[in-house]
Amino acid sequence: MGVWEAAKEELRRLLGFRALLSRPEKEVYRYDAILVGEEPFAVALPRTREEVQALVRLARRYGLPLVPRGAGSGLSGGSVPLGEAIVVAFTRMDRLALDPATRTAWAEPGVTTARLSEAARPFGLFYPPDPASYRTSTLGGNLGENAGGPLCFKYGVTGDYLLALEFVDAFGEAHLLERKAYDLPGLLVGAEGTLGLITGARVRLVPIPQHRATLMAAFPEVEALAEAVSRAVALGAVPARLEFLDPACVDAVEDYLAMGLPRGHALLLVETDGDDAELVQEELSLLEETAKAHGAKVRRAQDEKEAEALWRARRAVSPALGRIRPKRVNEDIAVPRSTLPEVVREIRALGEAYGLIVVQFGHIGDGNLHPNILFDPRWESEEKVWDLAHAIARVALRHGGVLSGEHGIGLMKRKFMAEAVDGETLEAFRQAKAALDPEGLLNPGKLLP
Amino acid sequence: MGVWEAAKEELRRLLGFRALLSRPEKEVYRYDAILVGEEPFAVALPRTREEVQALVRLARRYGLPLVPRGAGSGLSGGSVPLGEAIVVAFTRMDRLALDPATRTAWAEPGVTTARLSEAARPFGLFYPPDPASYRTSTLGGNLGENAGGPLCFKYGVTGDYLLALEFVDAFGEAHLLERKAYDLPGLLVGAEGTLGLITGARVRLVPIPQHRATLMAAFPEVEALAEAVSRAVALGAVPARLEFLDPACVDAVEDYLAMGLPRGHALLLVETDGDDAELVQEELSLLEETAKAHGAKVRRAQDEKEAEALWRARRAVSPALGRIRPKRVNEDIAVPRSTLPEVVREIRALGEAYGLIVVQFGHIGDGNLHPNILFDPRWESEEKVWDLAHAIARVALRHGGVLSGEHGIGLMKRKFMAEAVDGETLEAFRQAKAALDPEGLLNPGKLLP
Ligand SMILES: Cc1cc2nc3c(=O)[nH]c(=O)nc-3n(C[C@H](O)[C@H](O)[C@H](O)COP(=O)(O)OP(=O)(O)OC[C@H]3O[C@@H](n4cnc5c(N)ncnc54)[C@H](O)[C@@H]3O)c2cc1C
Ligand SMILES: Cc1cc2nc3c(=O)[nH]c(=O)nc-3n(C[C@H](O)[C@H](O)[C@H](O)COP(=O)(O)OP(=O)(O)OC[C@H]3O[C@@H](n4cnc5c(N)ncnc54)[C@H](O)[C@@H]3O)c2cc1C
Numbered sequence: 001m002g003v004w005e006a007a008k009e010e011l012r013r014l015l016g017f018r019a020l021l022s023r024p025e026k027e028v029y030r031y032d033a034i035l036v037g038e039e040p041f042a043v044a045l046p047r048t049r050e051e052v053q054a055l056v057r058l059a060r061r062y063g064l065p066l067v068p069r070g071a072g073s074g075l076s077g078g079s080v081p082l083g084e085a086i087v088v089a090f091t092r093m094d095r096l097a098l099d100p101a102t103r104t105a106w107a108e109p110g111v112t113t114a115r116l117s118e119a120a121r122p123f124g125l126f127y128p129p130d131p132a133s134y135r136t137s138t139l140g141g142n143l144g145e146n147a148g149g150p151l152c153f154k155y156g157v158t159g160d161y162l163l164a165l166e167f168v169d170a171f172g173e174a175h176l177l178e179r180k181a182y183d184l185p186g187l188l189v190g191a192e193g194t195l196g197l198i199t200g201a202r203v204r205l206v207p208i209p210q211h212r213a214t215l216m217a218a219f220p221e222v223e224a225l226a227e228a229v230s231r232a233v234a235l236g237a238v239p240a241r242l243e244f245l246d247p248a249c250v251d252a253v254e255d256y257l258a259m260g261l262p263r264g265h266a267l268l269l270v271e272t273d274g275d276d277a278e279l280v281q282e283e284l285s286l287l288e289e290t291a292k293a294h295g296a297k298v299r300r301a302q303d304e305k306e307a308e309a310l311w312r313a314r315r316a317v318s319p320a321l322g323r324i325r326p327k328r329v330n331e332d333i334a335v336p337r338s339t340l341p342e343v344v345r346e347i348r349a350l351g352e353a354y355g356l357i358v359v360q361f362g363h364i365g366d367g368n369l370h371p372n373i374l375f376d377p378r379w380e381s382e383e384k385v386w387d388l389a390h391a392i393a394r395v396a397l398r399h400g401g402v403l404s405g406e407h408g409i410g411l412m413k414r415k416f417m418a419e420a421v422d423g424e425t426l427e428a429f430r431q432a433k434a435a436l437d438p439e440g441l442l443n444p445g446k447l448l449p
Numbered sequence: 450m451g452v453w454e455a456a457k458e459e460l461r462r463l464l465g466f467r468a469l470l471s472r473p474e475k476e477v478y479r480y481d482a483i484l485v486g487e488e489p490f491a492v493a494l495p496r497t498r499e500e501v502q503a504l505v506r507l508a509r510r511y512g513l514p515l516v517p518r519g520a521g522s523g524l525s526g527g528s529v530p531l532g533e534a535i536v537v538a539f540t541r542m543d544r545l546a547l548d549p550a551t552r553t554a555w556a557e558p559g560v561t562t563a564r565l566s567e568a569a570r571p572f573g574l575f576y577p578p579d580p581a582s583y584r585t586s587t588l589g590g591n592l593g594e595n596a597g598g599p600l601c602f603k604y605g606v607t608g609d610y611l612l613a614l615e616f617v618d619a620f621g622e623a624h625l626l627e628r629k630a631y632d633l634p635g636l637l638v639g640a641e642g643t644l645g646l647i648t649g650a651r652v653r654l655v656p657i658p659q660h661r662a663t664l665m666a667a668f669p670e671v672e673a674l675a676e677a678v679s680r681a682v683a684l685g686a687v688p689a690r691l692e693f694l695d696p697a698c699v700d701a702v703e704d705y706l707a708m709g710l711p712r713g714h715a716l717l718l719v720e721t722d723g724d725d726a727e728l729v730q731e732e733l734s735l736l737e738e739t740a741k742a743h744g745a746k747v748r749r750a751q752d753e754k755e756a757e758a759l760w761r762a763r764r765a766v767s768p769a770l771g772r773i774r775p776k777r778v779n780e781d782i783a784v785p786r787s788t789l790p791e792v793v794r795e796i797r798a799l800g801e802a803y804g805l806i807v808v809q810f811g812h813i814g815d816g817n818l819h820p821n822i823l824f825d826p827r828w829e830s831e832e833k834v835w836d837l838a839h840a841i842a843r844v845a846l847r848h849g850g851v852l853s854g855e856h857g858i859g860l861m862k863r864k865f866m867a868e869a870v871d872g873e874t875l876e877a878f879r880q881a882k883a884a885l886d887p888e889g890l891l892n893p894g895k896l897l898p
């Protein structure tokens with residue numbers, strides 16, 4: 001029996017054959033939502049922390065890298081396997097325990113973001129981080145990417161809700177750490193599975209606000225929209241959601257839904273929330289007035305139903321874009337709000353120069369933009385597409401922005417990292433990695449260039 | 450010229466003699482607010498990041514440890530020098546720039562907490578982390594200890610407000626890092642100067658709530674008070690401040706201020722805040738009813754002036770205790786709220802068993818207690834006092850609590866660390882330290898046992 005056969009045999013003994021996938025199921029675990037990796041050596045679906053520990057020890061002995069994986073909804077290739085590797089899919093570790101008295105929940109990594117929030121609802125609580133993928137994405141993946149979402153402008157991102165973390169390190173040791181002394185739990189947040197395997201987390205829940213209000217503002221120019229946002233925030237507005245669609249996006253959604261959106265305009269969607277109905281409306285009025293002062297036409301939702309309809313436009317962006325071209329590269333940059341008008345302009349010009357369709361939308365409150373390059377691989381060069389993606393990332397860096405607003409670095413932006421952070425910072429990252437995973441067993445080839 | 454003389458000469462050339470203290474001024478830098486260290490080799494008062502970098506390089510060459518220091522208001526000996534060391538006091542690095550549009554401030558480490566918040570006020574903003582020492586404590590020290598305060602139950606601690614960090618590492622390299630990819634800035638928060646020298650920070654500011662309301666509730670028993678708090682929080686109350694004084698504390702303050710406090714009772718002080726006057730009062734009513742249901746007499750402040758008067762009782766705790774005994778050891782533990790009644794009882798019993806005066810107060814909303822041992826070194830044994838402090842820390846650990854609620858580990862609790870965290874966690878801490886400061890130049894002898 002060869003060494004690989006022995007490894008497989010051990011894995012089977014450890015997990016049982018139903019927790020160890022072989023072809024063709026294994027194929028599915030090559031992908032995340034943007035990249036395709038190589039066929040993994042094995043796909044393991046552990047059910048307990050002890051199984052995860054045993055897996056790490058086994059992997060160490062055979063020198064097999066481990067690739068942690070949640071739902072595989074990532075947009076930077078973080079959970080995509082490279083070379084002979086064991087994918088550790090956490091979807092079966094999905095125990096969840098709520099403690100309404102302390103407003104916390106203990107969740108295993110496979111619990112989906114939606115389930116966490118829904119389980120809290122009967123207690124008048126919710127879990128704010130809301131990536132658009134929240135129905136499928138897992139807490140482990142959210143922590144791995146420090147995921148955000150529309151609500152993050154007001155409520156903060158995944159890491160802001162983490163109270164304690166249980167993880168298995170590269171030596172197979174389990175740790176349960178509060179965020180005290182050296183904040184090692186915090187170091188694992190956003191580390192994309194390169195520093196430890198998360199097996200549980202205690203997270204904070206918050207009370208559901210009692211009132212919400214929504215408006216949609218249509219601007220003739222993206223620049224005016226960005227300025228209105230800047231101004232309203234400076235005046236003290238803290239909307240719960242602040243989403244932006246550029247004219248190309250608006251046209252795509254209108255083609256798709258025919259809901260009467262103003263073609264050729266840039267759209268701003270705003271939601272305010274709070275426990276006092278009047279204040280919630282007042283805050284929305286502040287946004288309304290600022291938008292109007294910047295030349296926008298404003299439509300204010302009269303009730304929850306109309307609000308829902310307006311938000312449908314935002315949620316329809318992904319499917320709408322899929323109708324224009326079969327493939328897309330979803331960029332994810334974050335820039336200072338003040339530079340938004342210029343950044344949006346430069347990215348539009350780049351798209352024109354490359355002769356590729358580029359649409360832009362995002363959580364504009366945080367300066368988080370998602371320029372999407374749409375293409376058809378049958379007659380448009382993928383190389384050119386990636387080249388453009390790289391050029392877009394450079395625009396962000398030039399304006400004091402960052403490479404990844406919320407989707408992470410993963411495999412996709414690894415190479416850009418060297419441009420984004422200085423040599424000493426990279427060296428500090430490398431030392432942290434070397435200290436926690438000296439043999440490079442955990443998700444090698446990700447994040448660090 | 451001996452090697453030490455050479456080092457002094459170089460320091461003088463680097464900083465100028467007015468930025469380098471000698472005896473007797475140097476003496477002052479042996480203390481923080483709780484411990485006395487050894488006379489430092491030198492006290493350096495850098496004014497720029499470049500000077501800090503040069504200092505680190507110099508210290509490396511001579512193998513002289515560096516002890517970062519803010520205001521020296523720490524309560525765990527973190528900024529106290531040991532052996533031949535250079536104290537780096539950051540009080541002259543106090544530039545501050547506000548950016549109301551982005552609700553952020555860029556501050557050097559020597560800016561005091563109070564100044565940061567006051568500078569934000571004209572823009573309708575404030576900086577929430579409010580250690581009771583906020584008039585003197587510095588942002589560098591707040592970050593070093595991840596300081597909290599009464600407002601932290603609702604608003605979170607120092608680290609929750611950090612957006613980006615500039616620091617000089619043990620090699621003299623400067624880094625300016627956002628909290629992205631590996632959250633190294635987060636790793637420095639609460640690290641007590643053992644991983645890097647903080648030279649600047651971008652922090653988040655928040656809008657000042659428009660209304661506040663205060664009540665004081667007097668309970669015949671500490672246990673009932675703790676239960677009322679637990680209950681109100683479970684019912685959805687998120688007071689801005691939730692402070693507790695045990696009967697011994699109340700008597701001490703009453704002896705001092707004669708303001709008519711109910712002797713022999715445990716006191717709860719509550720402040721609610723928000724933008725809606727009615728809701729703020731309603732939230733306070735929830736607290737009031739819960740307190741009454743647990744046997745308390747409640748006094749509700751009718752206006753800001755009366756509220757101020759009530760809060761005076763809390764602020765008077767420190768001076769009041771100073772009148773009972775000249776010295777005290779201020780413990781700082783945090784325990785699950787549900788265990789508070791039992792923890793308070795055990796600590797009281799310990800004080801009686803040791804024949805020492807122990808009073809208790811703290812941010813009860815977070816389960817953060819400050820048991821204080823009062824003593825007179827002329828006729829009470831300091832050894833016994835520290836023994837009792839250790840026993841109190843053990844009570845916290847036994848009830849699932851932590852060693853340091855907010856004052857840090859420093860020198861004082863180093864030895865307890867081994868009891869508080871498991872061996873593998875300590876090993877992980879040691880590896881992180883070794884990666885960032887392989888020669889142990891930064892605040893050696895602190896935090897890690
Ligand atoms: C349509 C769509 C919309 C999206 N919208 C958003 C958005 O609004 N905001 C946003 O932030 N993201 C968004 N995303 C990206 C993605 O959904 C998030 O990054 C999400 O957090 C990934 O979760 P996952 O469970 O799918 O993780 P995966 O993709 O499986 O993994 C993500 C990373 O986490 C690591 N990881 C997973 N589990 C663990 C574990 N247990 N321990 C250690 N590491 C682990 C992986 O190795 C990988 O590096 C979107 C994606 C899609 C497809
Ligand atoms: C009366 C009183 C009340 C207090 N109340 C509270 C309270 O309510 N909540 C609370 O949390 N604390 C409280 N404290 C403790 C103390 O004030 C806080 O820990 C405060 O954050 C210390 O700030 P400092 O500037 O005095 O720092 P220092 O005591 O000088 O230093 C604290 C630590 O930070 C490190 N440090 C300082 N500057 C830097 C830097 N630039 N780079 C890297 N490391 C650095 C030091 O090495 C040390 O380890 C109180 C203290 C007193 C005396």
